[in-house]
Structures are given as structure tokens and as C-alpha cells.
Amino acid sequence: MSKLAIEGGTPARSKPLPPNYPGASVMGAEEAEQASRTILARSPFRYYGPGMQHAVQALEDAMAKDLGVPYVLGVTSCTAALIVALKALGIGYGDKVIVPAKTFLATPGAVVCAGAVPVFVDVDESLNLDPGDLERVMDDEVKAIIAVSILGNPVDMEPVMAFARKHGLYVIEDVAQSCGAKYKGSYTGTIGDIGVFSFQMNKVITAGEGGALVTRDPQLFDRAVRYHDQGMFRQKARYEMDSPEETNAFIGQNYRMSELTGAVMIEQWHKLDGIVAAMKKQCGSIRASLAAELPTMRFRKTADPDGDIGSNLGMIMPSAEAAQQFVKALHAERIGVYILYGGKPVYMIPQLFHQQTAEKDNFPFNYPFEQPVTYTENMCPSAVDLIPRTVYLPVSPTLTDQDVREIVEGIVKVYKHFFVQV
């Protein structure tokens, strides 16, 4: 067996892997042309301008058609979409929302910004939420579940929806990292009451920033539209003082999507299928080769192998130390694998753990809940165990077959060196 690069051997690859920005890596003339059309029309705002291009509307229509949902709202980010979703559902001060222990800070952060308090559910070997742990965090003050599909791998939504329906909870799907993923034939984001998408640089498709909210419910959509636009009704007649709906009005924020974002996102949206197909193919081929050569390697589980977009291959190492060793050795081979979120549950981020907000009296954590909310390090033991042991290989849609061969060669070399007795 050849020598590890970390011990002075020749690296499996002569250059690093391409950066894992799937959408940005295929950005080109199409996006430039759409953006330039918007600029030359001098109409970068969605609701008025001298030569409106209706780019945001076109994005919303294309998403609605392809996802098979009636309502889509473009917003400024997925964080905004989460806040708008919670407000559309009427969730706020005095409410608890279930959030998985493994997610980006934006998920529990949006709950706090909406005035509610997150409670954390453990993960299983899918590294998504464990539906079997929902009962543990349930009480009368819980109003919703945010199901987060981490890194392209869909949440097992059937038991989540069954639990939610049984307890009268709303379900928001945070598919910021899993645009284009499917669960049992349906796009993730279209299964719960509301789905939220991110178009930030690090996500599947991107305009640098941006987000969207999707729903099948006209009332939720109407509330979302208003909350994202200062509480304004789209049909201005409904905003009159003597309108019968005036009592139903509320103050909102500004989370409106720019036409420039919409213009870029239309083309990115059209490229999504190609991006997903390329990632799935190469990820599937890497996984199959590794499984054949390394029978003891454990992979991250998935509730729907066919629906996983293949943007990242999750490999579960025997221990946290082993995972770190594996990452370090593969970096020397110029294969940029990584451990997500510093190997820690999201609730270990200090400001969240200590329930510190920018508000007076630490609103909203100051609510006198009947069942007080406290966070302890080991409240989600599987997350504590599995997150630091799970190593991800990013799979760019631009990987060539040669890249795939070198990646497999490097991983096999390192894994055998550390974990296979000869």
C-alpha cells in the first residue's frame, strides 16, 4: 500500500478538490444576462419600476410549477423565510419550537428572533432528527417542529408528520441545505405546512443571498406575504381603514426579494436538475467504490437513498479522535473532507446554550413556561456522540471521473491505514 501523504508519501491528488459551491460553480452567461436585463430596465424592485421584468414572480412561478405547490414567496434569506414562516403560523412569545440538535445556528436563531424558544430533539444515524425522540421534548407549550434536512439528505418525514398531526403541531421544513432533495417522490420542503429554502452562497443553488418559502395553504401564504412586506396587503383595497379585514392586519418586516436576486435565481433554478444529477452520479459512484473496497466503513443513513442529492457523502468513524485523524490525513491527500459545525450540537453554541439575546431581560427566554427550558450538554446524547464522528466529503457537480478515482484512492488508502487490521 502506498505511503500516506501525511507521512511524506505522494498525495492522492495533485491539486485540491474544487470548492463546494454547486450553484456558483455553474454560474455563467445565463445569470449575467438576466441580471443585466433587470439593470438595463432600471427596475431592480419587485413591485414597481419603469420597465418591470417580474423576475421574482417568474422565479416563484417556476418553483411552484416544478415543486408542485401552489404558493411560493421569494424572500431575502432562509433565516428570513424561517421567521416569516413562524409568524405566518402565529408562533411567538410563550411558544416552544422543536429543532434538531444538528443544524445551523440560523434555525434556532430564527425561532428566538420570532419570540419563541427552541427545544432540541436528538439525531439518529441519518444525522437528521430522530422521530423516536420527539415524544421526550413534547409538552403543551410546543407548537411546531422544524425538520432540517442536513446536507442534501432528506428527513424521514412520515413519522414526523404522523407525530405532528397526533399532537396538533405545525411542521416547517428547513431545506436550506437540500434544495432538490426528495422524500418518497415529493420534493423536500413541500411535505410540511411550510418549506423554507436558502440561496446563500454555500447552498445548492445561489444568488449570493436569498431565500424562499413554499406552502399549499392560501391563508398561511397570505400571512407570509404580509409579514414579509411591512404587514401590507398585496391587494391594496384590503388595506383600507373600513375594510372588513382590517382587524386581521398586523405589523410586519421587510424581507422582500430584490429583482436582481430573482433574475439570477431563475437561471440557477433551471440549472438545479443538472446540478443534482451530476452530484448524485458522482457521489453514488464514490460510495459504491468505497463500500466495495472498505466493507467495514459506515455511511450516514438516509430515509430515502434515491432522494438524497449527493452533495455530501457522510462517513461515520469509530470515534471522534479517529474522525479527526481521518480528516487530517485526507487533507494531506488534498481531499477536503470536514466535520460539520465543529463536531458539536447546535445548542452548544455559547449564546444559545446560555440563552443570551440582544433583548431586555433576555426576551424571549424570560417567558414563565410551565415546563422551564434549560439546556445541558448531554441532553441529546446521540448528537454528542455522532456529530464529531461524522466526516463529510463534499461532492461538487464539477467533479470529473478522474477526480472520483483519486478521491476513492485517497480515502481507501487512509481508511485502510488507520482502521483496517492487516
Ligand SMILES: *Cc1c(COP(=O)(O)O)cnc(C)c1O
Ligand atoms: C444556511 C442555513 C440557514 C440560513 O440560510 P440563510 O439564507 O443564510 O439565511 C438556515 N437553515 C439551515 C439548515 C442552513 O444551513
